[in-house]
Amino acid sequence: MTARKPSLQQQALRLQNAARRRAALDTLAIGLPLTTGIVLLCLRIFGPEVAAAVAVGLLLATSITAAWRIRRLDRAWLVARLDAGAPPLEDSADLLFRDPAALKGFAALQRGRLERRTDALERMDLRPPWSRRPIVSAVLVGAAIGLAAAIWPSTQPVDAGRRVTPHSAGAPKVTRTRLRIVPPAYTGLPAREQPALDARAPEGSRIEWVIDMAPGPDAAQLVFPGAAAVTLARRGGGWRGATTLTASTLYRLEAQGLERQRLHRLNAVIDAAPVVRIVEPDAQLVLTRPGQTRWTPVFEVTDDYGVAPGAVLRIAVTRGEGENITVKHRTLPLTGRGDGRRKRFSVTLDLAREGLAPGGDMIVQLAARDNRAPAPQTVDGPSVILRWPSAQGLEGGLDGMVRQTLPAYFRSQRQIIIDAEALIADRRRIGADRFQSRSNALGADQAQLRLRYGQFMGEEAEGGGAGGIALPTNDAPSRPALPTNDAPAPAPAAAEADHDHADHDHADHDHAHDAGPPAFGSQMDVTAQFGHVHDTPEAATLFDPGTRDTLRQALNAMWGSERALRQGLPEDALPYAHRALELLKEAQQATRIFLARTGANLPPVDLSRRLSGDRDGIVGGAFAALPDRTADATAADVWRALQERPGPTGPLRLDALDRWVRDNRGRLQDPLALTAAIDTVRNEPDCRPCRARLRALLWTALDRPPPAVQRRTAPDARGRRYLEALQ
Incomplete structure (x- = not known):
């Protein structure tokens, strides 16, 4: 049994698809070698970020060109090529792509004649020829660019983001830095990267460094004052290290031959405890309504990163009066509703089942926690009291008087x-x-x-x-x-x-x-x-x-x-x-x-001593001298020495100031900023902005002196003559 031959329309569409594939492959054969060579050169000179951006751009341009060439091979192009290359079709190829039911008369007769000529397109090939010269040229140019990238001399000037070989002559310098911050999983925050070495991250985040230096030193490390250093390992042409951020700290990059770097700062954002708020009722003390049998308190819990889905409601019911009061405690687990950072917890309590009677109180308190790992923070919310007044208290007595007043x-x-x-x-x-x-x-x-x-x-x-x-x-x-x-x-x-x-x-x-x-x-x-x-x-x-x-x-x-x-x-x-x-x-x-x-009894005024200068008997004595505040004397001396004034300035007691910061860390608002500013001024004594920043920080750290009465300055010769003339 012989297979049925495809129709002329199917054969024509097959020829069109083959031509389109040839055009796409021809475009890729020209664009890919050039793209490869250019990307290798950018990778060598500018680094992976620039190389990736260039690769995406070139591939996008190649794809747009291939799509444009494919789009040109449309139905009109196919009909023209069939009429020109297939004489058996008698310039009637357009009839093959029309609906047979819509053809009438001579057009329908001609379409039937063409359908019987199934061998008219068997030896026909509509694929465009390969672009041999452009392809060969693209391959040669791409190979030349790749070879140039491979043999690029390492002694060339290093750009800001260029990767360098680890064994170059001269003192090492930092050419590129990357800081990757991976917050804890419970925060739900994505990982991020930044070029700056100063960062602010949640407590418990993983901090990863990638530092490029040219020429490469033999060893490098990150030094943390008062903590263990992080040794950097050389991998992939850069120095890499990682640590876990447990508290705000300062650190410095150190390497053999590297000039002393400034201190950088990592700020740890402390996870805040959840906040519990009463939604219903609107007061912490409410009275039962006549005929009330149920009570539905509603609490809302918010947290900066997320609230745990479950909470515990503590219920205490009091019964009795005076000294004969009994309290029954129990807990009830609740499940909240809402998004991750804001949930509402509610429960309907049956007053009779809970044992609330006239003269008693029902006290409820919600204990909620956040999703911090591994140790969640638990917070006890405000208590809400539902009071069932006794019949005696409503008629009179102390409770009634309290409610009235x-x-x-x-x-x-x-x-x-x-x-x-x-x-x-x-x-x-x-x-x-x-x-x-x-x-x-x-x-x-x-x-x-x-x-x-x-x-x-x-x-x-x-x-x-x-x-x-x-x-x-x-x-x-x-x-x-x-x-x-x-x-x-x-x-x-x-x-x-x-x-x-x-x-x-x-x-x-x-x-x-x-x-x-x-x-x-x-x-x-x-x-x-x-x-x-x-x-x-x-x-x-x-x-x-x-x-x-x-x-x-x-x-x-x-x-x-x-x-x-x-x-x-x-x-x-x-x-x-x-x-x-x-x-x-x-x-x-x-x-x-x-x-x-009625209470004033002032002494009479003696007008005979007026303008005489006689102060005997009217001055109670000298004011007591204020105690010298030696605690901030060191900081005050450095603050005065940092003042910009003409001429040479005195020496700065930076070591003593550093000890003062350590001793007063508990009362200072930002001791880390002061420590970093002191270190910067010590390393760069001629940096005027650095000195101004340290002076500004010292001004905010110094305690304000108490108000005091200043003694009058001694008069000069002219003033003394005036006072003697008065006497």
Whole structure:
């Protein structure tokens, strides 16, 4: 059974592909020898980096040329060559590449006749001839360039990046440096290379050096002050060495015959510990809501390189009251969600299953770690407390009093103004209900602050006020102590300056006696009959009448601010709040003037000794001499010696300064920079920028002297004559 012959169309396409392959090979035969020779020469002169770049460029040019030659051999070229070289096709080769179904009439008849002539293209060859002369020339030129690169004389001037032979005449010099930094795997940072020998890398990174020197020395090493040296080995025409960076350090390249090099610096970036932040709830102490059965705390952990996927949640549940408190501890493993450097950990806790009961606390704390290897860093986050108040604590008692007086530690008149302005700015971003709630809460703070200042005017309680505290009137002192975490302030000015005010309401307290006869058993009636009255400004304060009037106006302004805030009008409250702040400042100044007038007792001025120059009895004695700070005397002497001045300069005590840096390393901000600058000035004493840098570093390292009174300099002859004339 004979194989079926391919059609004329298939034979024509086969001839076209053969021609294209010939054109590509012909281009490569010309370009590859030239590329090889040029790359070898660049490798010899400029090094592997330049040679690789040149090779890529030449190969890209050769490929573009081959593609251009192949593209020229298209369908039009094929039809023209078939019509010119195949007479049996009768100049109808174009019909072979048309769709037979679209041909009609004479064209279809001619296509059928051509299909029967299967032997028309058997002996035909459309491949272009080899470019023999260009190929031979390219091979000869490439060989000549490669031979020139091989016999290039080693005594030629060495360029900055040129590879040199290790046995050249003369003192060795550094021609090229490469520093490769391989960070630890847990950081996820890629390896990088740089030509500079100063570097900043994560702690635990592997540092690799490749140093070329011409001519090559017999031995080379990297010397680290206070640590073992790294011996460099000669491999591949360069000197190579490696070490692990454990701490920031200085080092120097040393080789036989090599001039003394400057110190280089490696900065080790310490891996920071992870940071744990509370996302939910927004406070570290929260109270249970009525009917709450579950609680979902959410923590967020961030780290500079990566957070471990797992963490541990510590849970402590307290039960009981007073001294009969029991604590149950347990741990719960959690899995975080998020990317490598930021993960969130959350868990839903069943309050009944955890054993939380009224009067108890549930304390949760997240212990997270990073992915540092081999020893991860573990950090305990902030604790969050969920408190279930007891029924007794909600009705009254110490817990209730603490909750009522707690805002007194966080509010001041200036803070109320700031919060009111912030509330006005947030009006568009929050709802009406939220706006009204915040304004009402701010009004409650204003009321509590008003009552605190009212204590200085004899006011103690406010009947029916929101958030008011009824204080006992029988045993209360005439000057009630302020509930602050600082010492009690003697005046409202001091309380305002500390920004630590207690807030109490006293609305309508000034008019309590004008409201008519009190009811039977009322607090005012009992006080008037059986107690002592100290709720009037004159009986409860020691201020002068002007200060009491100023403080009373401030309380009235606070009442206007409170009224507007309670109504949800913070814009109307701001004028009253500013007025109250101004009056408080005025009371502060008046109080200080009043106290100064009563306590000052200055001696009379003796006008008979005026302009006489007699100082007997008016000078208390000479000031005590300041102790000499000999600790920084060495650094100060070198700093003065480094000052640029005309004429010869004195010797620099660099060895003593180096010892001073070692002795004071703990308190210096950057001792490595000082050590490197000292070494540079020692090796290059004529380098003015180096001296200026050392002087600048010394200025920042010296301790500032304490302020002192300078003695007056001795007068000259003219000054002495003037003083004698005065006497």
